[in-house]
Every structure is written in C-alpha cells, then in structure tokens.
Amino acid sequence: MDFLGIISNHHNAFLAGATMTAVVSAVSIALGMVLGLWLAFGLISPNRLIRRASAVYRSAWRGTPILVQLLIVFYLLPEIGLDVPPVAAAIIALTMNTAAFQAEIFRGGLLTIPPGQVEAARMLGLGVLHIRVRILVPQMLRLVLPALVNETISILKNSSLISVIAVTELMRTSQQVVSVTYRPLETYMIAAVVYLAMNLVLARAGAWFERRQAPAAAR
Amino acid sequence: MDEKPVVLVEGLHKHFGAAHVLKGIDLAVDSSRVVCVIGPSGSGKSTLLRSMAFLDPYDEGRVFIEGRLLGYRETDGKRVRDSDRNIDSVRSVIGMVFQHYNLWPHKTALGNVTEALRVVRKLGRREAERIGVEMLAKVGVGDKAHDFPARLSGGQQQRTAIARALAMRPHVMYFDEPTSALDPELVGEVLQVMQELAGEGMTMVVVTHEMGFAAHVADEVVFMDGGEVIERGPPDDIFKRPRSGRLREFLDTWRSRTI
Ligand SMILES: Nc1ncnc2c1ncn2[C@@H]1O[C@H](COP(=O)(O)OP(=O)(O)OP(=O)(O)O)[C@@H](O)[C@H]1O
Numbered sequence: 001m002d003f004l005g006i007i008s009n010h011h012n013a014f015l016a017g018a019t020m021t022a023v024v025s026a027v028s029i030a031l032g033m034v035l036g037l038w039l040a041f042g043l044i045s046p047n048r049l050i051r052r053a054s055a056v057y058r059s060a061w062r063g064t065p066i067l068v069q070l071l072i073v074f075y076l077l078p079e080i081g082l083d084v085p086p087v088a089a090a091i092i093a094l095t096m097n098t099a100a101f102q103a104e105i106f107r108g109g110l111l112t113i114p115p116g117q118v119e120a121a122r123m124l125g126l127g128v129l130h131i132r133v134r135i136l137v138p139q140m141l142r143l144v145l146p147a148l149v150n151e152t153i154s155i156l157k158n159s160s161l162i163s164v165i166a167v168t169e170l171m172r173t174s175q176q177v178v179s180v181t182y183r184p185l186e187t188y189m190i191a192a193v194v195y196l197a198m199n200l201v202l203a204r205a206g207a208w209f210e211r212r213q214a215p216a217a218a219r
Numbered sequence: 220m221d222e223k224p225v226v227l228v229e230g231l232h233k234h235f236g237a238a239h240v241l242k243g244i245d246l247a248v249d250s251s252r253v254v255c256v257i258g259p260s261g262s263g264k265s266t267l268l269r270s271m272a273f274l275d276p277y278d279e280g281r282v283f284i285e286g287r288l289l290g291y292r293e294t295d296g297k298r299v300r301d302s303d304r305n306i307d308s309v310r311s312v313i314g315m316v317f318q319h320y321n322l323w324p325h326k327t328a329l330g331n332v333t334e335a336l337r338v339v340r341k342l343g344r345r346e347a348e349r350i351g352v353e354m355l356a357k358v359g360v361g362d363k364a365h366d367f368p369a370r371l372s373g374g375q376q377q378r379t380a381i382a383r384a385l386a387m388r389p390h391v392m393y394f395d396e397p398t399s400a401l402d403p404e405l406v407g408e409v410l411q412v413m414q415e416l417a418g419e420g421m422t423m424v425v426v427t428h429e430m431g432f433a434a435h436v437a438d439e440v441v442f443m444d445g446g447e448v449i450e451r452g453p454p455d456d457i458f459k460r461p462r463s464g465r466l467r468e469f470l471d472t473w474r475s476r477t478i
C-alpha cells in the first residue's frame with residue numbers, strides 16, 4: 001500500500017478533479033433548485049394541465065437511471081444542433097435530474113404551510129408571485145433543509161457518473177491515475193476519502209444552518 | 220350619509236360538489252354598521268363570509284362591494300370570472316381576520332403589518348414602519364413589534380392580525396370567529412379591540428359564537444341554519460324574542476352550554 005506516494009505524485013490532479021466535482025455539483029444543485037421550485041408550484045397548481053405536465057416530468061426524471069439520462073442528454077444535444085462541451089451536458093443532465101427530486105421535496109414542504117397564510121396575503125392584495133417568493137419559499141426552505149442536504153450529497157456522489165462522458169472530475173481523474181500507477185485499490189480509496197470529506201463538510205454546513213434557523217422559527 | 224351599502228349580497232348560492240351550502244343569501248351592510256352572523260356549526264357562516272371576499276367563488280347571485288361586483292364580469296347576461304387584478308381592486312377595501320390569525324411566522328409582528336404597506340401600497344420602509352407601529356399600538360401590542368408570532372400569546376397574535384388588516388385602511392372588516400381559537404382568558408382583549416373599532420364607526424361583519432358581543436355591539440344579528448338566513452333583526456329581537464323554533468333551539472343549546 002503506497003498512499004503517500006500516489007498522493008505526493010498526483011495531488012494536483014486530485015485537487016483539479018475534486019474541484020470539477022464540486023463545481024459541477026454546486027451548479028447543478030443551484031440551477032436544479034430554480035427549476036425545482038417552478039416544478040413544485042406546478043405540482044400543486046390548481047390548473048390540472050400544469051399539474052399533469054409537472055407530474056410527468058417529475059416521474060420521468062425520477063424513474064430512470066441517472067447514467068441513462070446523462071448519455072441521452074450527451075448524445076441528444078448534438079443531434080438538435082447544440083454543440084456543447086461534455087461538462088455542459090453533464091450539468092444539464094444533473095440539473096434536470098435533481099430538479100425532479102427537489103421539486104418533490106419542495107412540494108412536501110409547501111403542503112405543510114397552512115393555506116390560510118396565503119388567503120390572508122391575497123386579502124391584503126399581495127400577488128401570487130410575491131406570496132411564493134416572500135412568504136412560502138422562505139418558510140419552506142427552512143422546513144426542507146435536511147432533505148435538501150441529502151439531495152446535495154446524493155448529487156455529489158452521482159456526479160461520479162459523468163466520468164463516462166469524459167468530464168475530468170474526481171472519478172475520471174482517479175481512473176487516469178490508475179492507468180499510470182497501476183494502483184487501483186489505493187487510488188480509489190483516496191477518491192473515496194475525498195468524496196467523504198466533501199460530503200462531511202456539506203453535512204456540517206447543513207447542521208450549522210439548521211441550528212441557526214431553529215431559533216428564528218421558535219423565536 | 221352614504222346611501223349605498225358597503226356590502227350587498229343578493230341571492231347567493233354556493234355548492235361544494237353535491238353539497239348545497241348557501242341557498243340564496245341576501246344581506247346588506249350599511250356604512251358604520253356591525254352585522255353579526257350566528258348559527259350552528261356547518262350552517263355556512265364561514266362560507267358566506269369567504270364568498271363575500273371571493274376566497275370561495277360563489278356559484279349564483281351577486282356580491283357588491285361599494286357598488287362594484289366582486290369576482291365576476293358581466294357582459295350581455297353572461298358572466299365570466301374577473302381578472303385577479305380587478306378582484307384585488309374590488310376587495311382592496313375589505314380587511315379580513317381569520318379564526319387562526321394566519322400570521323406569517325417568519326416575519327415579526329411589525330413585518331407582518333408592513334409587508335402589504337410596502338408591496339401593495341408601495342410605501343417606503345420608514346413610512347410603512349411608522350404606520351405599522353401606530354397600528355400595533357392601537358390594538359395594544361405596540362411593545363411586541365419586533366417579536367415573531369410564535370413568541371406572542373394567541374390574543375396578541377389575533378390583535379396583530381387585526382392591526383395588519385387595519386393598516387390597509389379597509390372600509391369594511393370581516394371577522395370569521397376571531398376568538399374561537401383562543402383560550403377563554405384571552406377572548407376579552409380581542410373583543411375589546413373589536414368593540415373599540417365598532418365605536419370608531421368601522422363597518423363590520425362578524426361571524427361569532429360570542430353572543431354577549433353580538434348582543435352588545437351588533438346593529439343587526441343574522442341567524443343562519445342549513446345555508447339559509449332563518450331570522451334577522453336587532454340583537455334585542457333576536458336574543459329576547461326569537462320567532463323561529465330553530466333560533467330558540469339554538470339559543471337554548473347555547474345557554475345550557477354556557478351555564
Ligand atoms: N372547502 C370545502 N369543501 C367541501 N365542503 C365544505 C368546504 N368548506 C365548507 N364545506 C361544507 O360547507 C358547510 C358549511 O361550512 P362552513 O364552514 O361555512 O360552516 P360554519 O357555519 O362556518 O361552521 P363552523 O361554526 O363550524 O365554523 C359544511 O357542511 C361544510 O362541511
């Protein structure tokens with residue numbers, strides 16, 4: 001076992017790979033949140049057509065493997081004339097995937113907010129968009145924070161799949177290191193530790209936010 | 220003297236699926252008058268009040284607020300649902316207070332009161348806060364301005380909700396059982412605020428189980444049962460000289476419960 005040797009020779013590659021993993025995941029989660037919010041309101045819309053369409057999207061993206069989604073997006077984009085780099089295809093696929101999961105999380109959160117709060121706002125003349133953005137979403141995000149952290153962790157781990165479309169993130173970096181060191185066990189264990197470290201940071205950050213928010217709700 | 224009633228309800232019908240919940244309600248509320256609506260649970264009191272605010276769209280009949288039809292547009296006999304903007308405009312003179320306060324828990328008492336002032340009335344922060352503090356003080360929770368609702372008692376929360384509605388300078392206030400969710404010792408402080416409001420000449424429609432309040436403050440009491448108005452009149456007539464069997468029965472049940 002030669003962990004130190006591998007790390008000292010390839011730490012720059014690992015760092016670059018981990019950065020790519022973190023950036024792709026963060027961007028996908030953030031964009032997925034915007035899309036997921038629209039989708040969540042679609043899922044609870046009084047309009048049946050919007051509700052149906054949102055549910056179809058949600059079910060399609062929740063019900064198929066990420067790897068399949070990734071490859072379809074990767075091969076479909078050039079077909080429809082969009083020549084984007086693999087990393088963009090990766091972000092698009094992960095965003096559309098996490099949007100479905102986040103929408104479901106948000107929907108659950110929104111349903112716990114008493115509808116009377118919206119009625120009171122309507123009677124004061126507040127518009128639908130303002131009610132969503134300033135009254136419903138802030139309360140809902142507090143409620144679903146733990147689930148959102150879980151989803152973020154899950155996307156960070158699943159981002160390892162984008163190595164198959166030649167995005168040089170942590171997983172693909174590890175494969176490249178293996179191809180020169182012939183040390184798969186040590187190399188993948190190092191990768192595992194890096195994934196774990198990133199997720200522990202996420203979990204910690206989530207717990208910190210939750211502690212900070214808890215007194216606000218009960219204040 | 221304002222001749223036109225502030226709220227005019229004509230032949231109002233409302234169904235929930237197969238259930239016929241309002242069966243032709245007529246009601247006129249003149250300026251500065253207090254109308255209390257009483258009746259057994261499930262008689263349609265809340266549905267009437269909500270229809271009068273178009274929170275529940277009514278099926279048949281009309282609701283006029285200061286002479287303007289609420290909720291629908293009528294063109295050559297046909298009627299279509301009005302735009303949100305027009306509905307907002309017609310009901311901007313209505314202030315509503317709910318049984319469960321419906322404060323926004325992530326905003327302070329002051330934040331609850333200033334939100335619509337800033338967003339709907341487009342006031343600056345300082346002006347909105349000046350009005351907010353004034354309104355909270357008026358209902359006796361001026362010292363709670365910076366507390367979140369969860370830190371307030373039920374009575375304080377309901378008074379904050381009243382302040383929030385009053386801040387928009389409504390011409391008529393609707394109350395749907397404003398004290399029914401309160402511990403008994405907190406009912407008085409809310410009723411007192413409402414009584415003061417009535418004394419200042421506010422036009423009010425109050426759905427309530429507080430017969431004492433109705434007897435003292437109302438100009439007219441409306442007794443509903445089974446989606447219909449069974450009897451209406453000055454409180455003295457309703458409480459001391461009920462004509463219908465159903466009202467007598469209702470009052471007897473209420474008296475036996477409170478003794
Ligand atoms: N959203 C709804 N969907 C279906 N039925 C409803 C709905 N709201 C009210 N109802 C029904 O309409 C009838 C009248 O209800 P409403 O809430 O107006 O009565 P209420 O007089 O306010 O009673 P309470 O004193 O208990 O508040 C009841 O039979 C109730 O079950």
Ligand SMILES: [Mg+2]
Nearest residue numbers: 264265266396
């Ligand atoms: Mg009711």
